[in-house]
Amino acid sequence: MSVLLSSIQRFSVHDGPGIRTTVFLKGCGLHCPWCANPECISSGMDYSYMEERCLRDASGCPVNDSCSILRDRKPTAEDFESCSVGAISCNGERMAGEVLIEQILRDKSYYGDTGGVTFSGGEALLQASELEPVVTELKDMGISICIETSLFAPACDIAMLMPYIDTFYIDIKVLDSAMCHEALGGNLETYFENLRYVMSNRGNSHVTMRVPLVRNYTYSENNLRSVKDALSSFWPDACEIFSVHNLGKAKYKSLRKEYEDFPTLSDGELQAVADYLGGAGIPIRIIRL
Amino acid sequence: MQIAIEGAMGMKRILDFLISIYKKHGTLFQGKLFNTVILLYKYGRVEKDKRSLVRYIADTFPKVKVYGSKNKSKAIQKLLGNVCFDLSDCEHFVYSIDVYKSTRLHGKILGNCTVDYRKVIFQSLSDLRIDSDSDFARQNNLMIDAIIDYLERLRQEVEKSDIANKGNICMYLERFRTEKAASLEEAMQRILIINQLQWQTGHILVGLGRLDLALDSFLTPDLSESYIEELVSEFCLHLHKYYYFKSNALMGDTGQIIILGGKNPDGTYFCNTLTGLFMRVIASLGIPDPKILLRVSKGMPEPLWERLAIGMTSNVGSPLISNDDKVIDGLLDFGYEPEDAYNYTTSACWEPIPGEAFEQNNILSLNYLKPFDIISRQGNLDSITSFDILMNRYFDALKIYVADITEYLSSIRWEQDPLYSALNDSCRSKELDAAFGGSKYNNYGILTVALSNVINALHNIDTFVFQKGAYTYRELDDMRRKNYKGHEIARMQLKNNEKVFGKDDPETISLVNLIMNKTEECMASYVNPLGGKLKFGLSSPHYIMDSTNFPASFDGRLANEPFGVHISASNGVPYTELMNFASQLDYSSRKINGNVVDFMVSPSFVTGNLKKFAEFLRVSVENGVYQMQANVIDSKTLILAKADPDKYPNLIVRVWGFNAYFRELPVEYQDYLIERAKQNERIA
Numbered sequence A: 001m002s003v004l005l006s007s008i009q010r011f012s013v014h015d016g017p018g019i020r021t022t023v024f025l026k027g028c029g030l031h032c033p034w035c036a037n038p039e040c041i042s043s044g045m046d047y048s049y050m051e052e053r054c055l056r057d058a059s060g061c062p063v064n065d066s067c068s069i070l071r072d073r074k075p076t077a078e079d080f081e082s083c084s085v086g087a088i089s090c091n092g093e094r095m096a097g098e099v100l101i102e103q104i105l106r107d108k109s110y111y112g113d114t115g116g117v118t119f120s121g122g123e124a125l126l127q128a129s130e131l132e133p134v135v136t137e138l139k140d141m142g143i144s145i146c147i148e149t150s151l152f153a154p155a156c157d158i159a160m161l162m163p164y165i166d167t168f169y170i171d172i173k174v175l176d177s178a179m180c181h182e183a184l185g186g187n188l189e190t191y192f193e194n195l196r197y198v199m200s201n202r203g204n205s206h207v208t209m210r211v212p213l214v215r216n217y218t219y220s221e222n223n224l225r226s227v228k229d230a231l232s233s234f235w236p237d238a239c240e241i242f243s244v245h246n247l248g249k250a251k252y253k254s255l256r257k258e259y260e261d262f263p264t265l266s267d268g269e270l271q272a273v274a275d276y277l278g279g280a281g282i283p284i285r286i287i288r289l
Numbered sequence B: 001m002q003i004a005i006e007g008a009m010g011m012k013r014i015l016d017f018l019i020s021i022y023k024k025h026g027t028l029f030q031g032k033l034f035n036t037v038i039l040l041y042k043y044g045r046v047e048k049d050k051r052s053l054v055r056y057i058a059d060t061f062p063k064v065k066v067y068g069s070k071n072k073s074k075a076i077q078k079l080l081g082n083v084c085f086d087l088s089d090c091e092h093f094v095y096s097i098d099v100y101k102s103t104r105l106h107g108k109i110l111g112n113c114t115v116d117y118r119k120v121i122f123q124s125l126s127d128l129r130i131d132s133d134s135d136f137a138r139q140n141n142l143m144i145d146a147i148i149d150y151l152e153r154l155r156q157e158v159e160k161s162d163i164a165n166k167g168n169i170c171m172y173l174e175r176f177r178t179e180k181a182a183s184l185e186e187a188m189q190r191i192l193i194i195n196q197l198q199w200q201t202g203h204i205l206v207g208l209g210r211l212d213l214a215l216d217s218f219l220t221p222d223l224s225e226s227y228i229e230e231l232v233s234e235f236c237l238h239l240h241k242y243y244y245f246k247s248n249a250l251m252g253d254t255g256q257i258i259i260l261g262g263k264n265p266d267g268t269y270f271c272n273t274l275t276g277l278f279m280r281v282i283a284s285l286g287i288p289d290p291k292i293l294l295r296v297s298k299g300m301p302e303p304l305w306e307r308l309a310i311g312m313t314s315n316v317g318s319p320l321i322s323n324d325d326k327v328i329d330g331l332l333d334f335g336y337e338p339e340d341a342y343n344y345t346t347s348a349c350w351e352p353i354p355g356e357a358f359e360q361n362n363i364l365s366l367n368y369l370k371p372f373d374i375i376s377r378q379g380n381l382d383s384i385t386s387f388d389i390l391m392n393r394y395f396d397a398l399k400i401y402v403a404d405i406t407e408y409l410s411s412i413r414w415e416q417d418p419l420y421s422a423l424n425d426s427c428r429s430k431e432l433d434a435a436f437g438g439s440k441y442n443n444y445g446i447l448t449v450a451l452s453n454v455i456n457a458l459h460n461i462d463t464f465v466f467q468k469g470a471y472t473y474r475e476l477d478d479m480r481r482k483n484y485k486g487h488e489i490a491r492m493q494l495k496n497n498e499k500v501f502g503k504d505d506p507e508t509i510s511l512v513n514l515i516m517n518k519t520e521e522c523m524a525s526y527v528n529p530l531g532g533k534l535k536f537g538l539s540s541p542h543y544i545m546d547s548t549n550f551p552a553s554f555d556g557r558l559a560n561e562p563f564g565v566h567i568s569a570s571n572g573v574p575y576t577e578l579m580n581f582a583s584q585l586d587y588s589s590r591k592i593n594g595n596v597v598d599f600m601v602s603p604s605f606v607t608g609n610l611k612k613f614a615e616f617l618r619v620s621v622e623n624g625v626y627q628m629q630a631n632v633i634d635s636k637t638l639i640l641a642k643a644d645p646d647k648y649p650n651l652i653v654r655v656w657g658f659n660a661y662f663r664e665l666p667v668e669y670q671d672y673l674i675e676r677a678k679q680n681e682r683i684a
Helices: A077-082 A097-105 A124-140 A155-164 A177-184 A188-201 A221-234 A249-255 A267-278 B002-029 B032-044 B050-063 B072-082 B135-160 B166-178 B184-200 B225-240 B273-285 B302-312 B324-334 B370-378 B387-411 B418-422 B425-430 B451-467 B473-481 B488-495 B506-523 B575-583 B610-623 B635-643 B667-683
Strands: A002-012 A020-025 A046-049 A088-091 A093-096 A116-120 A144-149 A167-171 A206-213 A238-243 A284-286 B065-067 B101-103 B257-260 B291-296 B320-323 B365-367 B444-449 B534-537 B596-601 B627-632 B652-654 B659-661
Touching (some): A002 A097, A002 B575, A020 A097, A020 A124, A046 A077, A046 A249, A077 A088, A093 A097, A097 A124, A116 A124, A124 A155, A155 A188, A177 A188, A188 A221, A238 A267, A267 A284, B032 B050, B032 B065, B072 B101, B072 B135, B072 B184, B135 B166, B135 B418, B166 B184, B184 B225, B225 B273, B257 B273, B273 B291, B291 B302, B302 B610, B320 B324, B320 B610, B370 B387, B387 B444, B387 B451, B387 B506, B418 B425, B451 B473, B451 B506, B506 B534, B575 B596, B575 B610, B596 B667, B627 B652, B627 B667, B635 B667
Parallel strands (some): A020 A116, A144 A167, A206 A238, B065 B101, B257 B291, B365 B444, B444 B534
Antiparallel strands (some): A002 A020, A002 A093, A046 A088, B652 B659
């Protein structure tokens, strides 16, 4: 069975405890406007344009006339096939489970007692059945499994992977049903059902909730109140907050997708949120990306 | 204004030309005028104002003196009898070099060396006399007398001064004649004296050796850490004096490396208070000189790994990490005796030198791209129709090239060196100068450059010539020699090949090991005139110097563009992958002459992740990386610092094996660092 992924990032230090390999899986049911991994949203192949590799020089480029980039369109599979200098890359690879395991094991020595593999995305849970044999084998080898999830996924998928997961990073985003549906495309009821399920079946696994702070979406008085309530009700091990960053800007450009710039929060604003959420009695960490 | 700039550029060109002559035939031009030019060249790297340079020449010329004699010790005696003392900034210690006075040279001076300072800490100068009537003994004793007289003159100067610690300093200088050192302060003063004497007598790239070990027995419980820190701080500041004078090829290239820590023969790890303290002091002083090399091993205590990580991220460009578990095994495999292998230091940058050796490890760089030019000149390129044929042609060409190198090596004549010989047990017992083979070991070492370019080139040729058949070898070689003019598509294809040096795929690793082993074969039968062997390593300062005026290569690199730096990766190779790659290279036998992984880390990557960074370093060492160094800096800072140097006067970066102020580097080095930082950020 193969897994559809966008990339594998070795030596990840921001995606869970210790040194990790992060596997970015493709496919997500949401369309968060601030998404930092837009190449992972689609569950099909999409194509990026790498400007620094492009000749641009019309006389030197054999596909000049048909190249969608030079004609200012989104890059396509045809561009990928025909661009002989590799300026168009394909975001998406179906990787056989055993190949993925081999890739993950390359950095095994760096994982130590705390590190391991993190499945991120996209929404990793959407490929639960493809991942199950992979995580089973990794678990047998003593590799710690972490998952970064929005929890907007079918309950059966969560149940399938639940026994293998050592660490959860669960997003808390927009907690207003209408806004969640409209802005993110998510059903908040599903989210809370899944969250209840995870928290009551977590066993020894570690759960950290993550709040991306985005003006006009998650960073509002009402939303933060709901976040605080959720923390008090579900009692995760920790909560991380961070200001949404603009690190994904280049990706939007290369995918020829429209990019919305979100102003970042100041240190003072972040601290104020941390202080407020701290009232829930959960350790709050500010992450600076 | 324009005229002034052109005038300055003209002067720079003339100086560069004179320096190039000096490098090749320096001994022929010894004299007042030429030494003035050398000093002007060095001073001109930190002072750009033309009027100030003219003033410098006018001030300097009358002060420059070159003392000559057929008898080297006699020349040293004349020199030491005439040097003037500079007692500025002295509190606990004195440290003084008269940069205007030197001795005449008749051969290439031994450089890149580290004396074992224990020889002068635990012995007096009188102990270094030799009771014999040989010429070696006479020269040795004459030089010792000259040093004693020099110290007496220095003592009198100190006595007249208002240095706070002058009573003790005078006592130390006097005791040096007949007594061994009795305290930490006295021992450190002796190290400074012997260090300044090396610089004064014309040595370059003078190492400091294993200072924590050398001073270990003086760390008595009565000494407070704050007192030791005070001594260490002043000690380092003294070594930083005369920075422009000591800098060799580039500003900051001084070779003043302090070696810390180290694996003991019983497998335990040696460190003491000074190990961490030197790292902390260098980081807090924020100066690029002296530099630190930390010998690490599996047994190194946990806190020292964290200290190391802090040091590497403190923006002073060091420590460089040397993995004893690999280096010592390699030295033993080469044939050094265990007591020397375990007591290794390094040449100016990274080349390991076992104890009791004044080996010349950095004589020149082998450029791995040159064999491709030899193949071109040999012609018959249409016969290169398979990868095996290509590799055979490459290795034949490499053999020719190495033969040229060894012929040159055999022609070198070294300058007689009574000072180094006096501090070497083997020279003393053989009564033979180090320059004539008196040391216990007399091997030569060379460096290599552009292996990463060659590996990428070979992958490209394999892909586009032999697998895809897009070009013939001859066609690709033509394009390369024309600097890809009109062949931009081919160049981009070559540049964008995913198979590159630094990736941990078995094919690439075995190709690197194959070339290293073939290099070893080429030099296996060579014996130098002193009876030593030849060794090499995969790191070289020549990645920019040798790439200038060098044609384009099959990796898509254009003519004059820099070669790859040491063991480093181009676009897109994660740090752990690079380390896994480096861990699987074969560092046995002759392949021991420094193999440094060089990587750039974005500060945001390690901020808040110091423990993970320390763990990464520890595991990399455990996996078998030979040596490594890093610049923890982002491209944005470097770009701003280049645009407005006055705003970043103290920004320090790691260059090839040393640290330097960014603002003082030539623009091509600045640009290359910026480019590499950008590449690194694309990985993250």
